[in-house]
Amino acid sequence: MTTVYEIEHLYQADGWLSPGYVEVGGDGIIVRVSSEYTxxxxxxxxxxxxxxxxxxxxxxxxxxxxxxxxxFVGHGRAEDNLWNWREEMYRLVDRLTPDDVEAIAALVYLEMLQFGTTTLCEFQYLHHQPGGGFYENPAEMSERLIATAERIGLRLTLLPVLYGHGGIGVPPQGAQLRFVHSVDDYLTLVQTLRLRCSSRPWLRIGLALHSLRAVTPDEALTAVESMNTMDADANIHIHVSETVKEVADVENALGARPVEWLLDNVDLNHKWCLVHATHLDASELAKAAKSGAVVGLCPLTEAMLGDGLFQLVEYHDAHGSWGIGTDSQCSTSIAEELRVLECGKRLELRRRNVIARSVDGQKAHSGRILFDSALAGGARASGQGAVALAPGEFADLVLLDPHCNTLLGHGPETVLDAWILGGTHNPVRDVMVAGRWIIHDGRHAEEAAIRANYRTVIERVA
Ligand SMILES: [Zn+2]
Structure with missing residues (x-):
């Protein structure tokens, strides 16, 4: 049984259909998209x-x-930075149970859906009990996140993370023990999780290396090679070049800057996602753009941690692929992250519309370019979700409310500018994942219970 939707304005790769008709099969896959329905x-x-x-x-x-x-800045501390923030994060990690993680993730995933996200890559490195002992089920934490995404209705690419060391040549200690695997144990975890995918078309398992600080070259290469054997299409994510200190530490130890080392030692291609990549030199930037790898930008987290600004304009002009993550969740809205990204560059370069380029005399709208780029980069990095509402793709559809303050009076030409760079009211009204309405009128069926459970947990652990 198929359902046909007549949507007042339907976004397509080559413009808007007004109205547009989307026919969705009982399996949640789009059968047809057209401007007329008969x-x-x-x-x-x-x-x-x-x-x-x-x-x-x-x-x-x-x-x-x-x-x-x-x-805040604590007593006796002259300034604050990422490394101080990390100590606070470790203090939190020490307290969290699987139930706590599930309660927190439920609220985060709910918010993401309410802001129009339908596919998420979760970089999951909290694996073990405090002290580092495995749970009876070593995949416990990862499976809790899979269960949460399934319950809330979010498409998930889970990236269990390989983490071996507290820093280059530094053994893991304290809260870090909850993150650590040998490569063999890690690959067993990946294999276990991959078995969960067969009955779940909304779930993919990829590989993640925490960073070149926390994983040695040998560990990284062994894990990547084994993953390629298990699944040649699996996505591979890594935190890289987030801070100047990290670049210097890696350069001292490995004789190459982090992205330079990856370029020299792995087949850096479209399956890879370089998370942050804030501090690249010109050669790394040009080669990374050419490689097809996605740069994973997390503008608000990078701002909150004082990391620096990615060279977005140069990378975009070099046809580099990039997408957006919400990382530490200071925002769960991709639209807000895109606004911070564009505005950060406007402040730095003292120009407007920094990423837009007019072609053939046509207006180039920043909102549309930011939206399209983030969608394409995200789909490449997650290995699922569509870049367009088109036949053969899952019906993952977001409906924006024309009566929301942010969009009042806007038509197709400027609606994406208004959403991403305009007002502050969230215009996402309804969200469909694989043909099923998950958010209706801004609400999720389990919202009250999710919020109540989060509040109970947060009052205890925070
Ligand atoms: Zn991260």
Missing amino acids: GDHNAVRLAGFGVPGLQNLHSHAFQRALVGRTE
């Missing part, structure tokens, strides 16, 4: 703007528990 049964009419669901390519759900709780 079928037998009535179409369901939907007012507003229909766009593909957004992609979030980098998240640590549990870090939401720290948001708003690290914005």
